[in-house]
Amino acid sequence: MSSLFEPVIGLEVHVQLTTDTKIFCGCSTEFGRTPNSQTCPVCLGLPGALPVLNRQVVENAIKAGLATNCRIAPRSVFARKNYFYPDLPKGYQISQFELPICEHGWLDIETEGRGPQRIGITRIHMEEDAGKLLHAEGEGGSRVDLNRACTPLLEIVSEPDMRSADEAIAYLKKLHQIVVYLGICDGNLEEGSFRCDANVSVRPRGQEEFGTRAELKNINSFRFIREAIDYEIERQIELIEDGGTVIQETRLFDSDKGTTRSMRGKEEAHDYRYFPDPDLLPLTVAPEWVERVRTELPELPEAKLARYQQELGLKPYDAEVLTADRKVAEYFEACLARHDNPKLCANWVQGDIQRKLNETGLAVNAIPVTPELLAGLLKRIDDKSISSNIAKQVFELIWESGKDADTIIEEKGLKQVTDSGAIEALVDEVLANCQPQVEQYRSGQTKVLGFMVGQVMKASRGKANPQLVNELLRKKLD
Amino acid sequence: MSMTREQVAHVARLARLDLADNELDRLAADMDAILSYVDKLNELDIDGIEPTAHAVPMENAFREDRVRPSIGTEKALVNAPAADDSCFLVPKVIE
Numbered sequence: 318m319s320s321l322f323e324p325v326i327g328l329e330v331h332v333q334l335t336t337d338t339k340i341f342c343g344c345s346t347e348f349g350r351t352p353n354s355q356t357c358p359v360c361l362g363l364p365g366a367l368p369v370l371n372r373q374v375v376e377n378a379i380k381a382g383l384a385t386n387c388r389i390a391p392r393s394v395f396a397r398k399n400y401f402y403p404d405l406p407k408g409y410q411i412s413q414f415e416l417p418i419c420e421h422g423w424l425d426i427e428t429e430g431r432g433p434q435r436i437g438i439t440r441i442h443m444e445e446d447a448g449k450l451l452h453a454e455g456e457g458g459s460r461v462d463l464n465r466a467c468t469p470l471l472e473i474v475s476e477p478d479m480r481s482a483d484e485a486i487a488y489l490k491k492l493h494q495i496v497v498y499l500g501i502c503d504g505n506l507e508e509g510s511f512r513c514d515a516n517v518s519v520r521p522r523g524q525e526e527f528g529t530r531a532e533l534k535n536i537n538s539f540r541f542i543r544e545a546i547d548y549e550i551e552r553q554i555e556l557i558e559d560g561g562t563v564i565q566e567t568r569l570f571d572s573d574k575g576t577t578r579s580m581r582g583k584e585e586a587h588d589y590r591y592f593p594d595p596d597l598l599p600l601t602v603a604p605e606w607v608e609r610v611r612t613e614l615p616e617l618p619e620a621k622l623a624r625y626q627q628e629l630g631l632k633p634y635d636a637e638v639l640t641a642d643r644k645v646a647e648y649f650e651a652c653l654a655r656h657d658n659p660k661l662c663a664n665w666v667q668g669d670i671q672r673k674l675n676e677t678g679l680a681v682n683a684i685p686v687t688p689e690l691l692a693g694l695l696k697r698i699d700d701k702s703i704s705s706n707i708a709k710q711v712f713e714l715i716w717e718s719g720k721d722a723d724t725i726i727e728e729k730g731l732k733q734v735t736d737s738g739a740i741e742a743l744v745d746e747v748l749a750n751c752q753p754q755v756e757q758y759r760s761g762q763t764k765v766l767g768f769m770v771g772q773v774m775k776a777s778r779g780k781a782n783p784q785l786v787n788e789l790l791r792k793k794l795d
Numbered sequence: 796m797s798m799t800r801e802q803v804a805h806v807a808r809l810a811r812l813d814l815a816d817n818e819l820d821r822l823a824a825d826m827d828a829i830l831s832y833v834d835k836l837n838e839l840d841i842d843g844i845e846p847t848a849h850a851v852p853m854e855n856a857f858r859e860d861r862v863r864p865s866i867g868t869e870k871a872l873v874n875a876p877a878a879d880d881s882c883f884l885v886p887k888v889i890e
């Protein structure tokens with residue numbers, strides 16, 4: 318990338334809320350039902366039907382605002398955004414314009430390029446989604462499904478504070494993690510529950526004023542967002558260097574080609590003629606409501622990350638892996654509540670549990686090894702009933718059978734041998750069979766001890782206490 | 796206030812109205828009259844007065860987040876000028 322130019326990026330994220338019903342009517346928001354089966358006069362836009370605001374949508378908007386350091390407006394107003402499109406039955410979208418529910422927030426991010434940065438959040442507002450256009454093949458027309466019409470969205474608008482695709486991704490991942498932690502969004506990018514539009518411009522380095530921006534739409538994965546932004550930065554720089562000018566326009570990302578292309582014909586539509594919706598009363602949010610929501614907020618990822626390091630003594634990397642997904646963090650905490658050894662719990666959750674999740678594709682709250690079962694296993698490691706190696710076997714058996722660790726250890730006779738008499742016999746046997754190694758050890762190559770420990774462990778089929786084996790071998794050799 | 800033909804044509808396009816040339820002139824005059832009438836409001840001193848978003852002195856009408864029966868696909872489509880078994884049919888949308 319040419320260092321003569323500096324990219325400027327602002328992001329608009331549409332978060333689909335996981336309420337049971339739509340924002341202005343009681344129709345279900347369930348995904349994947351027969352087209353138009355979840356509709357009523359309100360979401361079909363039939364004349365005379367009146368919208369009534371879903372309280373939970375406001376509650377979720379307050380949560381999002383508090384979690385992103387916004388000011389919650391004591392009074393906000395719904396407005397009509399007027400445009401024609403076949404997926405919008407009323408001919409306007411109910412949104413918020415002049416008085417959104419949240420403003421003036423921020424998120425802190427960190428990337429390698431510029432280090433820690435505070436990214437401003439201009440506003441968060443509530444609005445209704447449009448329906449879906451299904452493009453019928455071979456026929457001359459399109460099909461319209463209004464099941465999604467009127468489902469609740471939060472639009473979260475950032476300041477143009479990002480200077481690279483890296484920063485944009487860091488911001489988006491953080492925001493994504495927060496809305497999923499809050500339990501207000503399922504976070505599914507492919508299904509469109511978390512949609513991102515990026516405003517991208519470039520300017521000569523050192524110049525104060527912004528260049529003309531292009532708005533990138535239609536991007537449904539973090540990887541594609543990065544590709545789209547990088548492509549767009551390059552495109553604009555080349556255009557300017559070749560003597561051209563960037564025009565303000567909407568561009569669609571084409572994930573097959575990795576390019577963006579102009580979406581012609583949409584320019585005219587930008588005259589939205591917003592005005593307050595006379596069908597909806599102004600919304601007031603009392604300070605008591607905000608404070609109640611604040612006290613009910615779950616511990617957010619940033620706070621959790623800090624606590625795992627400071628109070629539980631976990632390494633930064635471990636804490637980050639464990640807090641990345643709220644469900645994994647909850648699994649870890651449930652395990653820790655039953656067996657108070659943070660490091661051991663952390664190792665197992667991010668090790669064997671994570672591996673199993675990757676292998677099976679299961680969600681952490683759907684796996685056969687519950688936090689109780691895992692804690693039961695870890696207890697037997699810590700009281701030295703079994704070695705870590707045997708524990709791995711027991712873990713697999715718990716996974717397959719759902720039985721607890723004690724039952725499996727008992728049934729399979731896996732209890733660690735700590736009886737020094739029994740181990741001593743094995744040690745003697747191994748020493749007798751390993752004369753060359755014994756001589757090597759005695760001539761100063763003490764590293765071969767490890768080999769001999771391994772032989773004893775093998776002879777005990779893993780059940781000997783390795784520490785004890787180590788001690789006995791040393792005693793006999795030295 | 797003086798509405799131009801271009802402004803009238805623009806507003807008509809936004810509202811998807813197809814106007815003939817002679818209608819443009821007539822409507823420009825009509826709209827001019829309406830806007831000058833409304834313009835009288837600008838003569839009022841409204842310093843320090845909150846904009847009124849709603850004429851009714853009420854706020855916060857909520858519903859709880861509980862599913863209520865929808866009317867179903869068949870009824871939803873009953874008035875549609877064109878439909879198939881589950882969807883409204885509209886002319887091809889070009890993107």
Ligand SMILES: [Zn+2]
Pocket residue numbers: 339342343344355356357358359360361467865
């Ligand atoms: Zn409805």
